[in-house]
Amino acid sequence: ELVLIQSPATLSLSPGERATLFCRASQSVRSYLAWYQQKPGQAPRLLIYDASKRATDIPARFSGSGSGTDFTLTISNLEPEDFAVYYCQHRSNWPPYSFGQGTKLEIK
Amino acid sequence: QVQLVQSGAEVKKPGASVKVSCKASGYTFTNYPMHWVRQAPGQRLEWMGWINADNGDTIYSQKFQSRVTISRDISATTVYMELSSLTSEDTAVYFCAKVMTTAFAFDIWGQGTRVTVSS
Numbered sequence: 429e430l431v432l433i434q435s436p437a438t439l440s441l442s443p444g445e446r447a448t449l450f451c452r453a454s455q456s457v458r459s460y461l462a463w464y465q466q467k468p469g470q471a472p473r474l475l476i477y478d479a480s481k482r483a484t485d486i487p488a489r490f491s492g493s494g495s496g497t498d499f500t501l502t503i504s505n506l507e508p509e510d511f512a513v514y515y516c517q518h519r520s521n522w523p524p525y526s527f528g529q530g531t532k533l534e535i536k
Numbered sequence: 537q538v539q540l541v542q543s544g545a546e547v548k549k550p551g552a553s554v555k556v557s558c559k560a561s562g563y564t565f566t567n568y569p570m571h572w573v574r575q576a577p578g579q580r581l582e583w584m585g586w587i588n589a590d591n592g593d594t595i596y597s598q599k600f601q602s603r604v605t606i607s608r609d610i611s612a613t614t615v616y617m618e619l620s621s622l623t624s625e626d627t628a629v630y631f632c633a634k635v636m637t638t639a640f641a642f643d644i645w646g647q648g649t650r651v652t653v654s655s
Binding site for chain 1: 571573580581582583585586595597598599631633636639640641642643645646647648
């Protein structure tokens with residue numbers, strides 16, 4: 429079964445700074461990786477799909493990159509509303525379409 | 537607008553079953569698969585399975601294969617997820633999620649249904 433490992437587990441930054449989150453797959457997922465943001469008590473929100481494509485209405489400060497096994501989500505110029513938990517998810521050739529364990533982005 | 541509205545919170549005893557519904561609106565129901573994802577308290581998102589809303593074909597995570605049934609009612613534009621033989625480890629929020637048009641990613645999510653399993 430394909431496993432996604434996210435790092436760091438927690439990232440403490442201040443508004444205006446740049447956040448870099450990582451997701452590593454145990455085997456290649458080509459570019460079939462998505463990123464989601466989740467706030468407490470809410471459903472996840474799609475940010476990035478196919479590794480680097482922004483979903484509808486997602487601000488340009490969110491960007492994704494990578495292919496194969498190593499992926500990055502970058503949030504430039506952090507806004508107060510960006511502090512949340514972020515998950516990556518793969519779509520390999522066969523399920524389960526698992527998620528990473530999440531990175532909590534907290535205010536420093 | 538496109539939305540998914542789920543049924544309300546449930547409290548169940550160990551060994552019981554629960555059936556959660558997900559009412560879709562704002563798009564052609566049969567054009568998009570529907571997936572189910574759960575999240576236990578403080579844990580990561582966990583993919584459970586999906587249904588082809590057109591022909592009813594299903595694929596389940598091996599973890600839930602023996603206990604989960606996903607079904608749909610086309611006339612009601614509603615998808616159901618039934619989980620049997622509940623234990624305390626099934627206490628979680630259950631989400632339905634629609635796959636987007638052009639890629640495999642979940643662009644629309646239901647609001648979540650909290651299922652609590654307790655004696």
